[in-house]
Amino acid sequence: MRTYDVLVVDDSIFMRKIISDxxxxxxxxxxxxxxKNGREAVEMVKKLKPNAVTMDIEMPEMNGLDALKAIMTEHPTPVIMLSSLTQEGARETIVALERGAVDFVGKPSGSISLDLHKVKTALLxxxxxxxxxxxxxFSANPLRTRLLNKPKATENAPWKPKPPFTEKPAPPKVVPAAPTVPLAASSASAQVTQLVAIGTSTGGPRALHQVISAIPAHFPAPVVIVQHMPPNFTKSLAQRLDSxxxxxVMEAEDGMILQNGSAYVAPGGYHMMIARSGPGAYRIYLSKEDPRNGHRPSVDVLFESLLPLKELKRHIVLMTGMGADGARGMLALKKAGAVTTIAESEETCIVYGMPRAAVELxxxxxxxxxxxxxxxxxRAVVT
Structure with a gap:
């Protein structure tokens, strides 16, 4: 049986002991x-070449985000972030996932967190x-933040990380030109005739950043998203994608009416479903029903809710993630007339699980x- 070397990074000696045990x-x-800090972590990764790293975020000398960025640039190594279960921790965790962290484990807040043992199963x-x-x-072409100036004067304005975490603008990527979306068909008040539904899990925030940031303005369909993620983190993810x-982009709320040109992220801890609420109008429903495939929200629950909506042109996407959540729902939608069914290819998946299951079906x-x-x-929605 092979043994894997792990580097544990945390500024608390007590936490280093607990996590190591x-x-x-x-x-x-x-x-x-x-x-005990990010600077030491970067040097140890270079010297010891561990198979994986667990990384705290808030540390002296060099924080976990800057250390992660250096590691992924110089010596790409799988990193699991240990994130505090707070709004600030959630925001920084989303940045970490965009910078290349494989996943994260919620770390209870407090200087002495004996209940960290509760996360042992998830950590392992x-x-x-x-x-x-x-x-x-993924290291050769790191995902860069593309900040757009959208006027939104609300109390929930898109979050921007405070220094030293602010990303510097990078030259735009050269990508194939997307079809021009007709303005006449793009009004947010227009009837909904098409729908895009996306499901993802491990590696999803990075993948969603890539996809959602490349969809043009005036997109003539709503986008509904299930990302396997706990409460609080989904709100930060939505804010980050919106920016x-x-x-x-917003975190979905029960009763919201779908609008063209908007995207809705299922809140952690709730299933999200879509139902008809009138001619050309569709509403979000949230549920606390039991987890499906070990998840709540579940991609299959969202996809299955779209089955009766045969009047819609449905475009279904499964991206990186462990397990098979969403694959059976995609199969059912394909049989029910879904126009487009897309699986992310193995070459860009952090974990080629959910897309593989759909391909195999x-x-x-x-x-x-x-x-x-x-x-x-x-191209599919416009044409």
Whole structure:
């Protein structure tokens, strides 16, 4: 049985001990070293070449976000972030996932967190996944933040990370030109005749950033999204996507009416479903029903809610993630007349699980890398 080396990074000696002990309970892992700040972590990754790293965010000298960025640039290594379960922690975690972290585990707040033992199962599960992930394929072309100036004077204005976490603008990527969306068909008050539904899990925030930021303004369809993520984090994800997208992105609320040119992220802890509420009008419903496929929100629950809506042109997407959530729902929608079914290709997936399951069910019309999904969706919806 192979043993994997793990580097534990946290500024608290107590937390380093607790996390190391949790990891040591699995015989496949060995804590090869610990580091008390990001600067030490970068040097130890270079010297020891561990198979995975657990990384705290708030640390002296160099914080976890800057350390992650350096690691992914210089010595790409799977990193699991240990994030506090707070709004600030959620915002910073979304940035970490965009910068290349494989996943995160919620760390209870407080200087002495004995209840960290509660996250042992999740931590070990995600470490097992992380050590099999080839993150080097993502380091050569890191995802950059594309901040757009959208006038939105609301109390929930798009969050921008405070220094030192602010991303510097980068030269725009050269991507295939998307079809021009007719303005006449793009009014937010127009009837909804088409719908895009996206499901994703591990690696999803990075993938969603790539796809949602590339969908043009005046997109003549609403976009509904299920990302496997706990409460609080989905709100920060929606705010982050809103800040980089020409779409209006928000966390879904029960009873919301779908609008063209808007995207809705299912809130953590709730299933999201779509139902007809009138001619050309559709409403979001949230539910606390039992998890499906181990998840709430579940992609299958969202997809299955679209089955009766045969008057809609439905465009369905499954991207990176563990397991098979959404694959059966995609199959059912394909049989029910969905116009487009897209699976993210293995070459850009952090974890090729959910898309693979859909491909194996032979219900996929397009297998595409992340950077081509938005173009295909725009072409399908406009034409």
């Amino acid at each position: 949790l990891i040591a309970e699995d015989p496949q892992f060995r804590v090869v070293a610990t580091a 599960e995600k470490l097992h996944m992380a050590v099999t992930t080839n993150v080097s394929k 980089v997208s020409e779409l209006h 032979q219900c996929v019309t397009h297998i595409l890398p992340q950077q081509e999904i938005a173009h295909q969706l725009t």
